[in-house]
Each structure stands twice: as structure tokens, then as C-alpha cells.
Amino acid sequence: MGSATSFFNSTLYRKTMARFWPLWALYGVIWVFAVPLNLMNCYFNALRWGQGVPQAQAELLDRALELPDVLMVGLFLSVVCGVLAAMAVFGYLYNNRAACTMHALPVRREALFWSNYLAGLSFLLLPQLAAALMGAAVELALLSPSEWGQALSALGTLFLAQSGTALFFFSFAAFCAMFTGHLLALPAFYGILNGLVISVYFLVTSLMDLFFFGYPGMRADGPLVRYLTPVYALGEAGQWQTAYSDSGEALSRSLESPGTVAAYAAAGVVLAVLALLVYQRRHVESAGDVVAVPLVRPLFRYGVAFCVGLSFGVCTAAFFNWTEALPMSLCVILWGVVGCFAAEMLLKKSFRVLKYWKHALAVAAAMTLLCAAFAMDWFGIENKVPDAGAVSSLTLDLDMGYPYDKARSYSGEVTDPDQIRKVVDLHRAIVQDKDRVDQNSDGYQSGEDYIYFGVTYTLTSGATLERRYYSVPVYQDERDLEGSITWQAQQFIQDRELVEDQYGFDQCEEGRLVEAYLTDLYQLHENGTRLEQSIRYLDGITGEELEDLWQAVRADFRDGTIGVRYLFEDQERMDNTYRTDLTFSFEMTSLGVRGQTVVRGRELTITLTPNAQRTLAWMEEFSGLGERYELRPHTPSEEPEEEEFPLDMPMTVEVLGPEG
Amino acid sequence: MIQVNNVTKTFEGFKALDGLTMKVERGSIYGLVGPNGAGKSTILRHITGVYRPDSGSVLVDGQSVYENPAVKAKIAVIPDELYYFASASTRDMMKFYRGLYPRFDDKRYQALKEAFPEVDEKQPIRRLSKGMQKQSAFWLALCCEPDLLVLDEPVDGLDPVMRRQVWSLLMGDVAQRGTTVLVSSHNLRELEDVCDHVGILSHGKVLLERSLTDLQDNIVKLQAAFAQAEPPQLPRDMNILHTSQVGRVYTYIVRGNPAEIKSRMAAYSPILLEVLPLSLEEIFIYELGGEDYGVRDIIL
Numbered sequence: 019m020g021s022a023t024s025f026f027n028s029t030l031y032r033k034t035m036a037r038f039w040p041l042w043a044l045y046g047v048i049w050v051f052a053v054p055l056n057l058m059n060c061y062f063n064a065l066r067w068g069q070g071v072p073q074a075q076a077e078l079l080d081r082a083l084e085l086p087d088v089l090m091v092g093l094f095l096s097v098v099c100g101v102l103a104a105m106a107v108f109g110y111l112y113n114n115r116a117a118c119t120m121h122a123l124p125v126r127r128e129a130l131f132w133s134n135y136l137a138g139l140s141f142l143l144l145p146q147l148a149a150a151l152m153g154a155a156v157e158l159a160l161l162s163p164s165e166w167g168q169a170l171s172a173l174g175t176l177f178l179a180q181s182g183t184a185l186f187f188f189s190f191a192a193f194c195a196m197f198t199g200h201l202l203a204l205p206a207f208y209g210i211l212n213g214l215v216i217s218v219y220f221l222v223t224s225l226m227d228l229f230f231f232g233y234p235g236m237r238a239d240g241p242l243v244r245y246l247t248p249v250y251a252l253g254e255a256g257q258w259q260t261a262y263s264d265s266g267e268a269l270s271r272s273l274e275s276p277g278t279v280a281a282y283a284a285a286g287v288v289l290a291v292l293a294l295l296v297y298q299r300r301h302v303e304s305a306g307d308v309v310a311v312p313l314v315r316p317l318f319r320y321g322v323a324f325c326v327g328l329s330f331g332v333c334t335a336a337f338f339n340w341t342e343a344l345p346m347s348l349c350v351i352l353w354g355v356v357g358c359f360a361a362e363m364l365l366k367k368s369f370r371v372l373k374y375w376k377h378a379l380a381v382a383a384a385m386t387l388l389c390a391a392f393a394m395d396w397f398g399i400e401n402k403v404p405d406a407g408a409v410s411s412l413t414l415d416l417d418m419g420y421p422y423d424k425a426r427s428y429s430g431e432v433t434d435p436d437q438i439r440k441v442v443d444l445h446r447a448i449v450q451d452k453d454r455v456d457q458n459s460d461g462y463q464s465g466e467d468y469i470y471f472g473v474t475y476t477l478t479s480g481a482t483l484e485r486r487y488y489s490v491p492v493y494q495d496e497r498d499l500e501g502s503i504t505w506q507a508q509q510f511i512q513d514r515e516l517v518e519d520q521y522g523f524d525q526c527e528e529g530r531l532v533e534a535y536l537t538d539l540y541q542l543h544e545n546g547t548r549l550e551q552s553i554r555y556l557d558g559i560t561g562e563e564l565e566d567l568w569q570a571v572r573a574d575f576r577d578g579t580i581g582v583r584y585l586f587e588d589q590e591r592m593d594n595t596y597r598t599d600l601t602f603s604f605e606m607t608s609l610g611v612r613g614q615t616v617v618r619g620r621e622l623t624i625t626l627t628p629n630a631q632r633t634l635a636w637m638e639e640f641s642g643l644g645e646r647y648e649l650r651p652h653t654p655s656e657e658p659e660e661e662e663f664p665l666d667m668p669m670t671v672e673v674l675g676p677e678g
Numbered sequence: 679m680i681q682v683n684n685v686t687k688t689f690e691g692f693k694a695l696d697g698l699t700m701k702v703e704r705g706s707i708y709g710l711v712g713p714n715g716a717g718k719s720t721i722l723r724h725i726t727g728v729y730r731p732d733s734g735s736v737l738v739d740g741q742s743v744y745e746n747p748a749v750k751a752k753i754a755v756i757p758d759e760l761y762y763f764a765s766a767s768t769r770d771m772m773k774f775y776r777g778l779y780p781r782f783d784d785k786r787y788q789a790l791k792e793a794f795p796e797v798d799e800k801q802p803i804r805r806l807s808k809g810m811q812k813q814s815a816f817w818l819a820l821c822c823e824p825d826l827l828v829l830d831e832p833v834d835g836l837d838p839v840m841r842r843q844v845w846s847l848l849m850g851d852v853a854q855r856g857t858t859v860l861v862s863s864h865n866l867r868e869l870e871d872v873c874d875h876v877g878i879l880s881h882g883k884v885l886l887e888r889s890l891t892d893l894q895d896n897i898v899k900l901q902a903a904f905a906q907a908e909p910p911q912l913p914r915d916m917n918i919l920h921t922s923q924v925g926r927v928y929t930y931i932v933r934g935n936p937a938e939i940k941s942r943m944a945a946y947s948p949i950l951l952e953v954l955p956l957s958l959e960e961i962f963i964y965e966l967g968g969e970d971y972g973v974r975d976i977i978l
Contacts, residue, residue: 024747029777037763115761122726123778124751302728303689 026136027129034137038106045099046145052088053173054152057081061160078160082169083271085153085176086258092180093252099142100187101194101208107138108195112204117305131294135192142184150177172271179273182283183252189286189293190248196296197314199307215246221328228335228346229392230399231452234472234484248282255279308364319361323381326357347389354385403446406439408477414441415472415486418520419511419585421595421625425520427470428510437516441473444506448487451503455490466491467586469507494586504585511583521581523572526622529604531564533557536626539598540648548648556641563640568602570632571624579629592652596626600633679704679826679858680725685734686882687720694720696882697734702860702875704825707852709869709890710862711962712879718862719758719830721879725860726755726828738826751780754824756815758831760803768799768814772821779822787821793847808835816844820851827851829861833868845872870958878965885965890958897961898936900943903927903950910946919964931956931964 035042060081064074110116120130150173157169194207210217224236244251255278261269273279296311304310309318331350340346358381362371391397416428432438448455448471472486496504510516534556541551556564574580584591601623608616626633626649637643680702687695695717702708710718723729724736727743727750736743743749762771776782791799794813803811812835819827827848833841849872851857863869869876870890877887888896897919903926904910912918917933927950932939940953 027778029774033763033774033777037766113761115757115759118723118726118728118757119761121728122723122750122753122755124747124749124753124780125778126745126747129747301730302723 024126025128025132027125027133030125030130030133031137031140034107034134035140038103038137038141041099041102041106042141042145045095045141046148048095049145049149050152052091053085053149053176054156056085056088057153057156057160061156075161075165078157079165079169082157082161083172083268084258085172086179086256086271086273088176089179089183089256089258089273090253092176093183093249093256096142096180096183096187097212097249100184101191101205103138103141103188104191104195104208105201105204106141107134108192108204109201111195111300111310112199112201112305114303114305117302121302127298128294131297135290135293138192139185139188142188143181146177146180146184150174175273175276179256179276179279182279182286183256186248186252186282186286186289189289193289193293193296196293196300197309197311199304199310203308212248216243216250218325218328219243221325221332224332225328225350226392226399228332228341229343229389230395231456232400232448232485232487234474234486251278252282255282306367308367315365319358319365319377320381320384322361322364323354323358323378324384326360327351327354327381327385329353330356343389343393347386347393350389351382351385354381357381400452401449402483403442403449404475404477404483406435406442408479409438409442409475410478411476412438412441413474415470416510417469417471417507418517419467419469419507419583420587420591421584421599423599423623423625424522424621425517425581425583425624428516428520430519437513440506440509440513443501444471444503444510445473445485447501447503447506448490455487455503466493468492469585471507492585494588497585508585511585514578517581517583518575521575521622521624523575523622526602526604526620529606529620531561531568532603532605532619534564534567534600534602536647536649537599537601537623539650542646542648550650551647554647559640563636567633567636567640570636571600571602571630574630574632575624577632579631580627580633581624582627594627594629596628596649596651598626598649599623600626679706679739680708680860681735681737681740682721682725683735683737685721685724685731685736687717687724687729687732694882695724695731698879698883699734700877700884700887702858704858705852705856706875707849707859707861707873708875708877709866709873709958710860710877710879711864711866711869711958712885713966716879717882718879720882722755722757722828722830722860722862725826726750726753751778752825753828754779754819754822754826755828756812756819756830756832758834760811760815762803762811762814764804765802767802768797768817771803771814771818772799775818775822779824781823783821783823786823787817790817790820790847793817793843809837809840812836813840813844816847820847823855824857826858826860829859829863831863831865832861833863833865841868848872866959866962867957876958878962880966893958893961894956895936897931897933897956897964898939899954899956899960900930900932900939901927901950901952901954902930902943902946902948904946904948912946913942916942931960 057078061074061078064077065071069077110120121127123130125133153173154170157173158166161169190212191204191208194211195204198204198207219240219242220236223233226233227235244254255273255275257274258271259274260271263269300310309315327350330353331346334349334353335341335346338345340349355378358378359371359374362374362377363369366374395401411431411433414428414430414432418425418428420426432441468489468491470488471490472484474482474484476482490503490507492504492507493502494504496502497508499505536554536556537552539551539554540548541554542548556567559567571580582594584594601621604620604622606618606620608618628634628651634643634649641647643649680700682698682700685695685698686693698717698721700721710721712718720729724731725738725743727736727746730744738749738753741749743753763774766774772782772787776784794817797806797810797813797817803814806814812832816832833844836844845868848857848859852859861869861873873890875887875889876893878885886893902909907926909928912930916939918930919933920929920931922929930943936953940951943951
């Protein structure tokens with residue numbers, strides 16, 4: 019007999035469950051392996067390896083408490099099985115015979131929908147519940163009663179979070195199912211809609227990257243992208259976090275964001291109701307159509323055209339390396355038109371769609387408008403430079419010129435108002451000179467060099483603005499031209515505070531100085547010959563002597579005789595620096611995420627200079643500079659003759675013993 | 679039993695039903711005939727509550743059928759293309775229908791086993807032959823004890839013995855339970871044997887709808903031969919649908935009262951004048967001839 023209520027029919031529910039038992043049975047088997055068998059395996063393996071019951075229980079408890087880590091696998095299962103369940107239970111909508119037969123039954127659409135929806139949801143939730151109950155039984159049977167609470171709590175968290183995730187993805191698939199009349203279109207729609215926001219964001223930023231000088235490139239991040247890309251948001255929210263004490267004891271365990279999981283579960287319920295509303299208006303005769311709801315067809319047509327236009331247009335322009343606005347625009351417009359006709363083919367189920375040229379014309383017009391807006395920078399994106407006063411902080415990535423040591427590039431946060439002003443001035447100089455910069459950024463000309471400049475402003479309003487200029491030419495003859503890019507960049511690299519910050523002297527001193535070595539130098543022999551030496555460890559010195567070397571370098575830096583930056587690789591730079599670098603190795607100790615002690619290495623490399631008197635004096639006194647080795651200059655006249663040092667001569671590494 | 683009022687239905691610009699109106703009396707067997715694409719299956723799907731009309735109304739027992747489970751529970755349908763769940767047997771489908779149709783009769787299901795002895799109720803329906811699948815569909819439909827049985831090409835695929843068996847069962851239900859049968863078929867000869875009412879559809883409309891007797895009384899086939907070589911010029915007000923000639927014998931299909939037409943023709947003193955019975959198939963062909971759907975003499 020039919021159900022008393024018109025919203026559910028038990029016969030339909032039971033029949034759907036019975037018809038698709040392999041689907042939920044397979045899903046259940048996976049969860050049985052993931053939960054109860056996983057726990058049992060842990061316990062009995064411990065016993066098999068000769069551990070006693072208390073140790074086995076301890077291992078089982080550890081496993082039970084970390085069980086919610088399975089949520090990442092569960093997320094994947096929810097995504098895949100959610101759409102499979104929807105394809106199974108709403109499959110009758112995609113076959114004309116099935117659709118007619120099912121809708122001729124004495125059941126209202128509400129009952130058809132909810133009976134099938136609940137059956138599909140049961141495919142996911144009932145096996146999970148069964149696995150959770152079995153897991154609970156294992157924990158109750160094998161753990162001591164004092165451990166039941168925390169173990170069951172972790173298991174309950176896993177079950178609830180997984181159920182929320184499954185509810186959302188199945189409801190989302192059911193929602194998608196109502197908009198199509200084709201079985202294969204359902205997983206396609208589901209997949210596309212799951213990643214639509216992140217994809218569109220990525221495509222638009224790709225196009226902007228092509229059009230706008232300095233635009234920071236293809237990216238897809240931010241809260242809007244995260245929360246409208248469910249896999250992204252739930253992947254983060256479902257992380258199982260453990261808080262540790264200083265001694266490494268686990269204090270508490272929790273989900274990264276249970277509220278997010280709950281919000282998505284609630285969104286799943288809303289999507290289910292929306293799916294019903296669409297179903298009530300859906301025409302049975304739409305079985306076989308790619309888009310079943312007439313109102314959505316224009317959205318589909320223009321959406322496909324837009325995405326195809328952007329994705330293929332950007333790829334084509336990138337493939338041919340077209341950077342001019344006109345060919346890039348033509349690519350986008352052409353592919354937009356192709357996308358429109360492709361969408362029309364899917365909608366009309368025919369290849370003869372040229373008669374719908376008006377739609378393609380509308381797409382071409384819209385794409386032209388978009389490209390024109392970008393090409394002419396109607397929104398002032400290229401020229402946008404904030405006022406220094408409106409910037410609360412910024413992250414700067416900047417080439418610091420030569421030599422090639424630790425301070426080769428700057429990367430860090432800047433909060434000092436003076437330095438913020440300098441960054442803003444440099445940014446403004448680049449923007450004002452953008453035509454020449456853009457034109458000269460591709461080919462090298464004499465007297466030029468190139469720097470990289472990247473900045474992310476955090477404005478006082480809370481908004482952020484990011485720009486990247488990958489190849490900004492600087493000119494030797496503009497070194498003294500105040501306000502020019504070259505002049506501005508020069509100001510930066512001459513800022514000793516910034517340079518010191520980039521070398522990281524202070525941070526290094528938080529660690530333990532372990533050793534020092536030189537690279538790219540000459541080894542001297544008693545017969546007066548010298549050989550190139552790639553690396554030379556300064557061994558045989560005491561810790562105090564090594565510390566003295568460090569202090570000598572720091573003192574020389576303060577005097578401005580070492581760590582000096584040069585914007586151009588010119589004679590001045592060659593004369594005032596060696597090719598030889600001095601590297602200090604430090605041992606840094608910190609606490610890991612679990613409270614354990616983590617030791618890692620850190621190095622500071624600085625290029626030696628002829629003016630670094632304290633440093634060179636130390637090296638002469640303690641490491642044999644001038645007797646056993648020489649620093650290697652840049653000046654060609656001081657280079658050894660090629661005949662004396664054939665290219666195939668092996669490079670040597672000498673490690674000095676205690677005798678020196 | 680069924681009242682269809684001015685129903686229109688458009689599929690992507692194609693008007694499948696164009697203000698269709700028809701009426702089926704309770705306890706009658708109503709044959710729905712028409713050329714391909716006339717809208718027969720479309721109107722049947724409206725009557726079974728599958729399609730929602732763009733305009734107009736479809737009433738069964740005075741109630742709208744769309745989204746009305748109470749009305750749909752009184753209707754059983756056997757579509758042209760049968761659907762059953764994959765790997766489901768007749769017995770499985772019986773259990774399914776038993777849960778959905780309140781009047782499903784288990785005893786009748788057992789009793790009808792004898793009527794369909796070739797159908798193995800435990801065998802998956804997809805493994806049965808087309809004819810047996812149809813038998814299975816009849817078996818299940820009759821067990822629902824419907825007030826209205828809607829059949830689309832119902833005996834297509836059945837052998838002559840089984841056709842007779844099925845029609846016998848249907849007519850038994852009509853006689854004993856007052857079941858109304860709405861049947862769409864191209865097999866006009868068979869419809870002629872069972873239907874008491876016929877509706878001819880063309881271009882989404884009912885061209886004419888009468889009892890079979892009325893239909894046959896409104897069109898006449900005359901064979902006449904005249905003494906003179908040329909036949910007489912018949913009056914313009916005689917609604918002659920078709921004329922053919924074999925030797926001196928002329929055959930006329932004329933719309934109107936047979937007796938009246940015979941007497942008017944007799945005034946031309948034919949040497950031979952005979953009124954012949956007109957089959958439903960002939961009526962269908964000649965009526966649709968006026969709708970530009972006549973049999974064309976095609977020379978290849």
C-alpha cells in the first residue's frame with residue numbers, strides 16, 4: 019500500500035534500496051575496512067608482535083583517537099559516491115520510458131523525490147552508521163572503560179563530520195540532477211559546478227594577467243573562492259587537529275572547523291529543498307536533454323561560451339606567445355563564439371547550429387566589450403598605486419642586485435612608513451614608465467640590467483593589492499636621475515637596514531654557529547702553483563675563533579665594507595667584490611607542531627670584499643689566507659693563465675685537519 | 679470517464695497538441711487512431727498524468743489527473759515501449775505495483791497465471807521475448823483492477839492466439855467491472871472488432887470522434903455502372919471523398935447518409951448500384967485524405 023503521507027512512499031524507498039544494493043554495499047565495505055577492521059587490525063597486530071594487552075590497548079587508543087584523519091579519504095568518497103548515488107536514484111529522469119512509467123505511478127512528485135532522495139542518502143549514511151557502530155563495539159570490547167569516552171568521542175566526530183560531508187555532496191548532486199536530462203551530463207555538471215568558482219576566478223585572472231602589466235598572475239584564493247569550492251573548504255575544515263603541550267603531550271583533538279562542516283550540511287538540506295522545487299517544475303519530456311530546465315538554457319549557453327572563450331583564448335594566446343591586445347582579444351572572441359556554438363549543439367542535439375548565429379553574435383559582442391575594457395584599462399587596474407599613507411604594511415619581493423649571496427633578493431614584510439613610501443615610489447616609477455619597461459623587458463640592451471619587483475599591499479581598509487613586475491629594466495645612465503626606476507631601486511639596495519634584514523644576522527644568532535666554509539677560491543701549493551678550489555671548510559679552529567670571524571663580519575658590515583649591494587654588474591662591482599663567498603652554518607632549534615624539539619640547519623652566505631679588513635685579517639691569522647689559499651677576484655688580469663689550468667683538471671676539496 | 683478540454687502542448691516550438699478536445703464514456707472501449715505524429719502518444723501521456731498540458735485540462739472522473747495520486751491509482755497504463763527495472767522479474771514488479779496501487783489484487787495475480795502460461799514469473803523480464811514482455815505487462819496491469827486502462831499499441835508483438843486471449847480478458851473486465859479502455863493502435867482491423875468509439879487524430883486535434891456505428895453510418899461506399907460510356911455529372915452537394923474506376927464500374931466514397939445517397943444515385947439510372955460496407959481502415963484513409971494525408975500514387 020502507498021504511504022499515508024504524500025511526501026514519502028515506502029515501496030519506492032525499499033525498491034530503490036534493493037535495486038542499487040551493490041553501490042551502498044561497496045561503500046559500506048570501504049567504511050568497514052576504514053573503521054572497525056582498522057581498529058581490530060591495530061590491536062591484534064600489536065598482540066601478534068608480542069606486545070602485552072596494555073600496549074595493544076594503548077596502540078588501539080592512539081589509532082582510535084587519530085581515526086578522524088580518515089575524513090580526508092571520506093571527503094573523496096563523499097564527492098564520488100554522492101554523485102554515483104544521485105545518478106542511481108534519479109536515473110529514471112534520463113530515460114524517456116523510465117520517466118513516463120515512474121510519473122504515471124499514483125505518487126506525487128514530492129513523494130517520488132523524497133523517497134528517492136532519502137534512499138540515495140541512505141546509500142551513504144547507513145553504511146557509515148553501521149561501520150561506526152561496529153567501530154564502537156570494537157572500542158568497547160577492547161579498550162578499558164576509562165578510555166571509552168575519548169575513543170567514542172573521536173569516532174562520533176568522524177561519523178558526524180562524514181555524514182555532514184556526505185549530506186552536502188549528495189544533495190548537491192541531487193540538485194544538479196534536476197537540471198539535466200542526460201545521465202552523463204550529471205557528473206559533468208556536478209564536477210564543473212563543484213569547481214566553477216575557482217575555475218572562473220582562475221580564468222579571469224589568467225586573462226587579466228595577459229592584459230595588465232604588473233597583474234600578479236593566475237591565482238584562485240580568498241574566502242569567496244574557498245567557500246564556493248566545497249572540496250576546498252571541506253578539505254580544510256575536516257582536518258583533524260591535535261593540540262600538544264610543551265612536553266609533547268596531546269592536550270586535545272578537534273576538527274579544524276566543525277562550524278564549516280555543519281554549515282555545509284545545512285547547505286545540503288537547502289539544496290535538497292531547492293532540488294525539489296526544480297523537480298516540481300521540471301517537464302518529464304526533457305529526458306534526454308542536456309539541460310532540462312528551459313530557464314537555465316541561456317545561462318548554460320553563455321556560461322559555456324564565456325568559459326570556453328577565456329580558457330581556450332588564454333591558452334591559444336599563450337601558445338603563440340601573443341601579448342598584444344588585439345590578437346589576444348581575437349583569440350578570446352573567436353573561442354567564445356566556438357563555445358557558444360558548441361553549447362548550442364549540446365542544447366539542440368544537432369551539429370547544424372549555424373542558424374543560431376544571433377546567440378554567437380551576442381557572445382562576440384560581450385567578449386569584445388570585455389576585451390576592450392581590459393585592453394583600455396577602463397577600471398584603472400594597471401595604474402593603480404596606493405598612497406603610502408593608505409598602506410598599513412606590505413610584503414616586498416625585490417632583486418637586491420649583486421653580488422649573488424644571501425641578500426641577492428629581498429623577501430619580507432615592511433611596516434616602516436619610510437620604507438613603505440620608498441616601495442610606493444618605486445612602484446609608481448615603474449607604472450609611470452610602463453611603456454618603456456614593457457617594451458624593453460624582453461630583450462637585453464647594453465647598459466641595462468633587470469630587476470624583479472613584487473609587492474602585496476595591505477591597506478588600512480583591510481583590502482589587499484598585489485602587483486608583480488618580473489623583468490624591470492634599469493639603466494646605468496639613469497643611476498643619478500632622481501625619480502627614475504633605476505634611482506629608486508638604487509635607494510633600496512643602499513638601505514643598509516633592509517640589506518641587514520635580508521642577510522638575517524640577528525635571526526642567525528638565535529641558533530648555534532657550527533662551522534664556516536669558503537667557496538670558489540684558489541688553493542696554493544708549496545711549489546707556487548695554485549688550483550681552483552670549489553669549497554674549503556675552515557676547520558681546525560675553535561668555537562671562539564669561529565665566533566670571532568662572525569663578529570668580524572658583522573663589524574665589517576656595520577662599517578659598510580662588506581655586504582654592499584650593486585645594481586649593475588659593472589667594473590665597480592667587479593673591483594669591490596671577490597668571487598669567493600663565505601658561508602656560516604647554524605643549527606637552529608625549535609619546537610615542532612607536536613611539541614617535540616626540531617633541529618634544522620640555516621646558512622648565511624656573504625660575498626667577501628677587498629675592503630672587509632677585519633674579516634680578511636681573521637682569515638690571514640686563523641685560516642691561512644695568503645699561505646694556503648687565496649680569494650678569487652673578478653678582475654680578468656688576475657685570473658690564472660688557461661694553459662696552466664687545463665679545463666679537465668679535477669677540482670679539489672680540501673678539508674684542513676687540526677694540523678692545518 | 680475522460681474529458682480532455684482544449685489541450686495544447688508544444689515541444690520546443692513544435693505544437694504536438696493543438697487544442698485537442700475529446701471525451702471517453704465510462705465503460706467504453708475507445709480507439710484512438712491517427713497518422714504518425716498526430717499526437718496519440720502525447721495525449722495518452724496527458725491522460726495518464728505524465729505530461730502537464732501547456733493549456734486546457736485533462737479530467738478523469740471529473741478530477742484533474744496531473745499530480746493527483748488518487749486519480750492515477752485508478753489508471754493502469756501499458757505504453758508502447760515498456761519499462762521495467764533492470765533484472766526485475768514479473769513477480770518483483772508485482773510486489774512493486776502491489777505497494778503502489780491500492781486495489782492490486784493478489785488473487786487475480788494468481789488466477790491470471792493460467793492466462794499467461796508462457797511467462798515465467800521468476801525470470802527477469804528483460805530475458806523474455808517482446809511478446810512475453812507484453813503479456814507480463816497485461817498480467818500486471820489487469821491485477822491493478824483499474825477503472826481506466828490506457829493502452830498504446832497494446833497487442834503489438836503478440837501472436838494471434840494471445841491477441842485474442844488478451845482482448846477477451848479486457849472485454850471481460852469492461853463487461854464485468856465497467857472498466858474503460860482507451861487504446862491507441864494502427865491496427866485498425868483489430869480496433870474495429872473491439873472498439874465501440876473511435877477518435878481520429880490529425881495534427882494534434884481530434885478530427886472526428888464518434889461511435890463506430892455512427893462513423894460507419896456517415897460514410898458510404900457505392901459501386902455503380904452506367905449504360906453510357908461516360909458517368910453522369912454528379913451534383914456538387916454530394917460530398918464525394920474519392921472516385922475510382924475499373925472498366926465500366928465506378929466506386930464512390932461519399933460522406934452522408936447511405937440510404938439518402940443511394941436514392942440520389944438511383945436517379946441516374948445505373949445498370950448496377952450496390953452499397954458496400956466500409957472498414958475502419960477505409961474510413962481512416964478517406965477521412966484523412968481531406969486532411970492532406972491520403973494514400974498517394976507514387977511512381978518510382
